[in-house]
Amino acid sequence: xxxxxxxxxxxxxxxxxxxxxxxxxxxxxxxxxxxxxxxxxxxxxxxxxxxxxxxxxxxxxxxxxxxxxxxxxxxxxxxxxxxxxxxxxxxxxxxxxxxxxxxxxxxxxxxxxxxxxxxxxxxxxxxxxxxxxxxxxxxxxxxxxxxxxxxxxxxxxxxxxxxxxxxxxxxxxxxxxxxxxxxxxxxxxxxxxxxxxxxxxxxxxxxxxxxxxxxxxxxxxxxxxxxxxxxxxxxxxxxxxxxxxxxxxxxxxxxxxxxxxxxxxxxxxxxxxxxxxxxxxxxxxxxxxxxxxxxxxxxxxxxxxxxxxxxxxxxxxxxxxxxxxxxxxxxxxxxxxxxxxxxxxxxxxxxxxxxxxxxxxxxxxxxxxxxxxxxxxxxxxxxxxxxxxxxxxxxxxxxxxxxxxxxxxxxxxxxxxxxxxxxxxxxxxxxxxxxxxxxxxxxxxxxxxxxxxxxxxxxxxxxxxxxxxxxx
Numbered sequence: 001x002x003x004x005x006x007x008x009x010x011x012x013x014x015x016x017x018x019x020x021x022x023x024x025x026x027x028x029x030x031x032x033x034x035x036x037x038x039x040x041x042x043x044x045x046x047x048x049x050x051x052x053x054x055x056x057x058x059x060x061x062x063x064x065x066x067x068x069x070x071x072x073x074x075x076x077x078x079x080x081x082x083x084x085x086x087x088x089x090x091x092x093x094x095x096x097x098x099x100x101x102x103x104x105x106x107x108x109x110x111x112x113x114x115x116x117x118x119x120x121x122x123x124x125x126x127x128x129x130x131x132x133x134x135x136x137x138x139x140x141x142x143x144x145x146x147x148x149x150x151x152x153x154x155x156x157x158x159x160x161x162x163x164x165x166x167x168x169x170x171x172x173x174x175x176x177x178x179x180x181x182x183x184x185x186x187x188x189x190x191x192x193x194x195x196x197x198x199x200x201x202x203x204x205x206x207x208x209x210x211x212x213x214x215x216x217x218x219x220x221x222x223x224x225x226x227x228x229x230x231x232x233x234x235x236x237x238x239x240x241x242x243x244x245x246x247x248x249x250x251x252x253x254x255x256x257x258x259x260x261x262x263x264x265x266x267x268x269x270x271x272x273x274x275x276x277x278x279x280x281x282x283x284x285x286x287x288x289x290x291x292x293x294x295x296x297x298x299x300x301x302x303x304x305x306x307x308x309x310x311x312x313x314x315x316x317x318x319x320x321x322x323x324x325x326x327x328x329x330x331x332x333x334x335x336x337x338x339x340x341x342x343x344x345x346x347x348x349x350x351x352x353x354x355x356x357x358x359x360x361x362x363x364x365x366x367x368x369x370x371x372x373x374x375x376x377x378x379x380x381x382x383x384x385x386x387x388x389x390x391x392x393x394x395x396x397x398x399x400x401x402x403x404x405x406x407x408x409x410x411x412x413x414x415x416x417x418x419x420x421x422x423x424x425x426x427x428x429x430x431x432x433x434x435x436x437x438x439x440x441x442x443x444x445x446x447x448x449x450x451x452x453x454x455x456x457x458x459x460x461x462x463x464x465x466x467x468x469x470x471x472x
Contacts, residue, residue, distance in 0.1 A: 015292060016282020017219055026144065027218060029127075030137040030277040034301025040114060044124040047115065055176035055184075060394040061423070067177055073424075079355070080392055080424055084362045088354055095347040100227075102340040104234045108241035112227065113295035118212075118220055121170070123280060123296065126163060126213040133159050137277060160214060167209035171202050218281045221294050228291045235289065237322040238334050242295050244275075244286040244317050245325050252286075255310055268312050275299035275317060285317060361397065361421070361451045361460035362390040365431060373467050375437060380410070381468040385431040387413075389451065389460075391421035399459060401431065404448040410434040411449070435466065443470040 019025040057064035059078025066075035074081040074089060081089055103111060112119055134140045134155065146152045175198075176184050192199040212220055221228060235241065252269035253261075261268070269286070276284045278299060281292040285299045303317040323329040368384040375381050391397045398420045403409035413419055414430035421427035433447075445466040451459045 015222060016279075017217075017222070025282075027280065027282040028137045028140045028144070029280045029282075029298065030274070030302070031131050032278045032296075032298035032301050034304055036297035036301050040297065041124060043114060044120045047120060048124070051117070052173055055173065055181040062394060063180060065177055066180060068179060070179075078394075080394075082362065082390060082392065084390065085358070085392075088351070088358070091347065091351050091354065095344065095351055098340065098344045098347060101230075101234060102337065102344050104227075104230065105236070105239060105340060106337055108235060108239050108289070109228065109231060109293065109295045110240075112221065112225075113297060116294075118225070119294060119296065122213055122217060125166065127280070129162060129166075130159065133162075160210075163214045164206065164210050167213065168202075168206040170209050171205040174205065175202060218292070222281060222292050228294075231289070231291065236334070236336070238329075238332050240319050240321050240331065241289050242285060242293060242297065242300060242317065243289065243320045243322065243325055244269075245315065245320070246286070247325055249286070249316050268307070268316050270306065270310065272306055274302040274306055278302045289322075358392075359460035360391070360393045361399065362392060363449070363451055363460050363462040364388045364390075365449060365462055365464050367465065368430065373469075375469060379437040380434045381437050381440060381466075382432060382434040383466055383468075384414075385433060385464060387427075387429060387431045389419075389421060389427045391423060391425060391427065394423055396423060397421045397459065398454050399451050400454075402450050402452060403433065403435070404450050404461070405445075406435050406439055406447060408436050408439055409447070433464075433466065435468070437469065440466075440468045443468055 014020075016027055017025050054064045062078045062080055063075050064078065066073065068074065072083045076092070100111065130140070134143055143152060143155060172184060179198075187195045187198055249267040249269035251265065251267050252271045253266050255270035255272070259266075273284075275286070276282075276299075278301070279285070280296060280298065281294060283290050283292045285293065300317050300319075304314040307314050307316055321329070321331060324331065365385050365387045368386050371384045373381055373383050387401075389399075398418060400419060401411050401413075403411055411431065411433050414432055416429060419427060419429075435445075435447075445468065446463055447466050448461060448463050450461050453459055
């Protein structure tokens with residue numbers, strides 16, 4: 001077969017999950033086995049254990065991760081973020097995006113194959129169950145082409161029932177990350193009737209998960225997820241991807257025992273198509289880096305197994321850059337990677353500084369609507385304020401409020417002997433601030449209020465306007 005055939009770009013005009021008539025073409029990948037599959041399996045079990053244990057892990061009394069959109073409360077690694085901390089979440093999101101860009105530019109779509117929840121659930125949970133229930137590639141294809149008789153109906157009902165139970169369990173775990181494990185258990189205790197809205201949403205998400213893992217499958221990575229399309233602008237010839245060594249592999253031809261392939265101008269690829277049969281997205285990695293490739297390493301293990309059998313060195317398909325294969329260059333830390341890394345480092349430093357400087361108490365103190373200042377017989381100018389102070393810490397805070405700019409100012413809460421805020425809650429009330437008239441330099445002062453703990457630690461600060469009479 002001529003080399004021109006291998007350079008044909010026609011494969012880019014179609015995708016594996018759609019046939020020539022435009023209908024869905026289900027992909028039945030062969031069960032992979034090998035070192036990379038083993039390592040991915042171990043990592044997946046660890047990540048799945050962390051995912052399912054996450055809602056029950058507590059750090060300083062706070063959840064490991066909570067994304068409560070309805071109550072506008074977010075907890076990341078035990079650190080609580082409120083709407084007042086939204087700028088931190090934005091910086092965190094930007095930092096995460098830059099991290100993905102850096103990682104993709106350097107190592108391709110490795111995140112998809114090793115860490116992405118979609119890939120882990122599909123390949124390491126649902127696909128493994130499918131191999132156990134229906135058998136390997138050939139058996140699955142036989143069942144798919146079988147008429148709807150008693151055996152096929154029984155097999156499908158058993159598989160789909162197990163898939164839906166798993167999808168329901170996954171939906172419950174994700175709900176725990178949204179509202180907290182305690183609330184989910186309370187919903188279970190009260191019964192579906194008491195939380196019909198939440199229960200309906202739970203069933204909808206269960207159905208979505210079931211549809212994705214039972215039918216939609218690889219289309220989620222190819223059609224829905226935008227990450228694959230980012231490869232076109234993030235990858236270059238120095239990016240480490242799963243690549244076929246065309247220099248070593250071409251020209252490919254069938255294996256013949258005791259043949260000196262090098263002497264007759266043949267490459268190490270014996271065109272067994274095992275790399276194609278194990279691919280969960282149905283591509284031929286020998287065509288080069290493609291949108292559909294999720295870097296799952298199944299083709300590497302399949303090819304290495306064949307190379308062992310024909311006494312050829314492993315690595316015909318391996319992690320490598322285009323320049324490594326075509327020019328035998330070593331991996332390089334390019335200017336673009338240096339720029340990305342610099343931006344990421346700056347964002348990490350800024351993020352760390354903002355987290356370190358974040359105040360324990362968030363104060364919102366405003367003049368009481370409709371109130372005017374008063375001057376008593378002793379010459380004290382008094383203004384009333386509404387205060388709402390959020391305790392962001394993981395312990396009860398007893399505190400006082402003092403005026404930083406005026407040593408002779410009197411600050412006290414109305415009707416309260418002392419101020420206190422429970423964990424992650426607001427302290428609210430009326431604040432009375434009095435300052436001697438002679439201490440005021442204008443009719444509109446700006447004073448800084450400090451929130452101090454019992455031991456004198458400054459927990460937060462805010463500024464308020466203080467109107468008074470004009471001194472002359």
